[in-house]
Amino acid sequence: MTLSWLQIFRLGLVQCCLGAIVVLTTSTLNRLMVIELALPAVLPGMLVALHYGIQLSRPNWGFKSDTGGSRTRWIIGGMALLGAGGFCAAAGVVLLQTSFWVGLSLSIFAYAAIGLGVGASGTSLLALLATATAPHRRAAAATITWLMMIFGIAMTAGVVGGLLTPYTSALLLRVVGSVCIAAFVVTTLAVWGIERRVTAERQAEALRFREGLAEIWAEPRARNFTIFVFLSMTAYFMQELILEPYAGLVFGLTPGQTTQLSGMQNGGVFMGMLLVGIMATGLKLGSLRAWVVAGCLGSCASLCAIATIGAMNLAALLNPTVIALGFFNGMFAVAAIGSMMALAGQGKERREGTRMGLWGAAQAVAAGFGGLLGALLVDLFRLAALSDAQAFGSVFLIEAAIFIAAAFMAARIMTRQAPTAIAIPGE
Numbered sequence: 001m002t003l004s005w006l007q008i009f010r011l012g013l014v015q016c017c018l019g020a021i022v023v024l025t026t027s028t029l030n031r032l033m034v035i036e037l038a039l040p041a042v043l044p045g046m047l048v049a050l051h052y053g054i055q056l057s058r059p060n061w062g063f064k065s066d067t068g069g070s071r072t073r074w075i076i077g078g079m080a081l082l083g084a085g086g087f088c089a090a091a092g093v094v095l096l097q098t099s100f101w102v103g104l105s106l107s108i109f110a111y112a113a114i115g116l117g118v119g120a121s122g123t124s125l126l127a128l129l130a131t132a133t134a135p136h137r138r139a140a141a142a143t144i145t146w147l148m149m150i151f152g153i154a155m156t157a158g159v160v161g162g163l164l165t166p167y168t169s170a171l172l173l174r175v176v177g178s179v180c181i182a183a184f185v186v187t188t189l190a191v192w193g194i195e196r197r198v199t200a201e202r203q204a205e206a207l208r209f210r211e212g213l214a215e216i217w218a219e220p221r222a223r224n225f226t227i228f229v230f231l232s233m234t235a236y237f238m239q240e241l242i243l244e245p246y247a248g249l250v251f252g253l254t255p256g257q258t259t260q261l262s263g264m265q266n267g268g269v270f271m272g273m274l275l276v277g278i279m280a281t282g283l284k285l286g287s288l289r290a291w292v293v294a295g296c297l298g299s300c301a302s303l304c305a306i307a308t309i310g311a312m313n314l315a316a317l318l319n320p321t322v323i324a325l326g327f328f329n330g331m332f333a334v335a336a337i338g339s340m341m342a343l344a345g346q347g348k349e350r351r352e353g354t355r356m357g358l359w360g361a362a363q364a365v366a367a368g369f370g371g372l373l374g375a376l377l378v379d380l381f382r383l384a385a386l387s388d389a390q391a392f393g394s395v396f397l398i399e400a401a402i403f404i405a406a407a408f409m410a411a412r413i414m415t416r417q418a419p420t421a422i423a424i425p426g427e
Contacts, residue, residue, distance in 0.1 A: 001198050002134040003141070012145035013190040014075060014125050016152030017183035018118065021086040023153040024176055025051070025114055026371075027262040028160060029093050031244035031255060036167070037096055045241050045375030047089075047111045052368025054115025058123045058361040071124040072195045078121025079187040083180035085113030090176035094169040119364075121187075132198040142337055143277035150273060150330065154266035161259030224413050226362045231409055232296070232336065233366035235402035236329060238374040238395065239303070240367070243322070245378075246392040251315045264319055265326035272330025288335045289414035295332025296407035302328055303400040307393035332406075374399065 003011070030044040088110035095103030133141045156179060163175050243265070244258040253261065272295065279285045302325035309317045374395050381391035 003129070003132045003137070003194070003198055005137075007194050007198070008129075008133065008137070008141045008144060009148075010190040010194065011125060011129060012148035014079070014121070014187050015145045015149035017079060017187050017190075018082070018122055018125075019149040019151075019153035020156040020179055021082055021183050022114070022118065023157050023262065023266070024160065024179065025086055025089050025111070026240055027157060027244055028164070028255070028259050029089055030241050031248060031258050032093050032167075032172075033096065034245040035248045036255065037093070039096070041242060041245060041375040041378050042372070045372040047107055048241060049368035049372040050108065051111040051115040051118070052364040052371070054112050055119045055364030055368075056361050057116065058119045058358070058364060070195060071128045072191055074120045074124035075128070075191050076121075076188055078117045078119070078124065079184050080117070081113050082117025082121060083184045085110045085115075085117055086180045087173075087177050089114065090172055094173065097169070115364075125191075128195060132195075140277075143273065143334060146334060146337055147270060147273050147277065150266055150270040154263045154270055157259050157263030157266060161256045161263060164259060165254065165256035167255045226358055228406070228409055228413055229336070229362040230366045231402070232292075232332065232406040233363045234370040234373075235296070235299070235399055235406050236333070237367040237370035238399040238402070239325075241371045241375045242378050242392060242395060246310065246388075247318065249388045250310045250313075250392065251318055261319065261322055265322045265329075268323040268326025269330035269333065270326075272327040272332075273334040274330075275327075276331050276334045287414075289410060291335035292332050292410040292414060293407045295328050295330070295335065296403045296410065298328030299325060299332060300400040300403040300407075303396045303403070307396040307400075310389040310393050313389070370399075 026048055030048065033039045033044045034041050088106055092103050092107030092110050095106055097103070129141060129145065160175055160179070164171060244262060247253045247258045247261050248255075276291050276295075279291075302321055305317070305321045306325065309315075309321060377395045377398065378391050381394050382388065384391075386394070
């Protein structure tokens with residue numbers, strides 16, 4: 001028995017909850033540290049990089065769920081750890097105002113917990129989808145679940161942005177705590193009982209993790225796709241930690257307004273994913289490669305526009321250009337997601353979780369590296385006496401150049417065929 005449409009929708013709720021917690025730590029808390037606490041952008045950059053670096057454990061989580069035991073326990077347990085880490089991260093920001101080293105210590109613990117939680121829950125969820133979804137439903141299933149994740153990110157950013165006005169530390173803790181508790185409860189209810197009803201159980205296998213990972217890395221298609229994921233995700237995440245500070249420093253937006261700006265961006269991602277899901281998956285228009293290349297080049301153009309409006313102080317154009325960036329990001333992302341789901345079941349049998357873990361690890365490393373690189377470059381450019389608009393704009397232009405490189409790589413390694421199954425960013 002395979003997943004029904006209702007069960008696919010239920011698993012999509014887990015993706016929605018993952019995005020809801022992570023967006024608070026990578027956008028709202030990051031902005032508070034840079035602007036309200038006047039800390040160097042590299043500090044939250046290093047914390048977010050830690051959260052992504054910890055996700056190098058993703059292949060191991062996937063291997064564990066491949067070779068024995070229930071994926072459900074990793075999904076629920078990972079969400080519990082993620083929620084605890086999210087609340088501790090908010091508490092760390094509050095403590096940084098009065099006791100820097102105590103707050104920093106708590107923040108380091110919190111972001112490490114976030115990384116472990118996302119790795120355990122997210123990888124096991126994707127593996128369950130890849131193994132229990134009928135082949136003819138995989139494209140739609142992946143599109144549905146990822147659209148729900150982006151919806152969770154956009155909705156949380158928009159709602160929380162409104163609730164945090166006017167901002168207070170106590171209000172921050174109440175809002176973040178409520179989101180984390182709600183995410184855990186929804187996840188538990190959503191995933192409970194599904195795995196027992198589908199043919200996705202794994203039997204124990206006498207194979208060590210390194211041996212299983214080596215088998216996957218020896219597959220040329222899996223290896224080349226891993227490299228592409230790293231390059232494209234580096235470009236995708238370079239602006240993640242600097243967009244809200246950019247809006248606050250250059251255009252004078254409040255914490256609530258910049259959080260809502262992040263919601264607008266992710267709303268654009270949702271629209272881009274929905275468009276490709278309908279056109280490529282439903283109507284079979286355009287190849288996966290074409291959508292990836294178009295998304296990368298559109299993201300490049302949007303970043304150039306965002307840099308330009310800062311230099312020219314065209315505040316009225318900030319919202320539409322950020323939405324455009326999200327739209328093209330979504331186009332490229334959902335096409336890459338399609339390739340991920342299709343490739344997960346190819347090659348050595350019973351390695352879906354390990355493959356998902358490998359690509360998830362590549363994405364996580366790129367996200368941490370890209371986010372940290374963007375924050376570090378902003379600090380260096382500001383130290384070089386560039387204005388805020390020039391410093392941030394220079395980083396956006398570098399990111400645009402990486403998107404061009406990703407488009408060229410996609411054109412070389414991806415096939416011209418339309419996607420038969422659709423998978424990512426994330427978390």
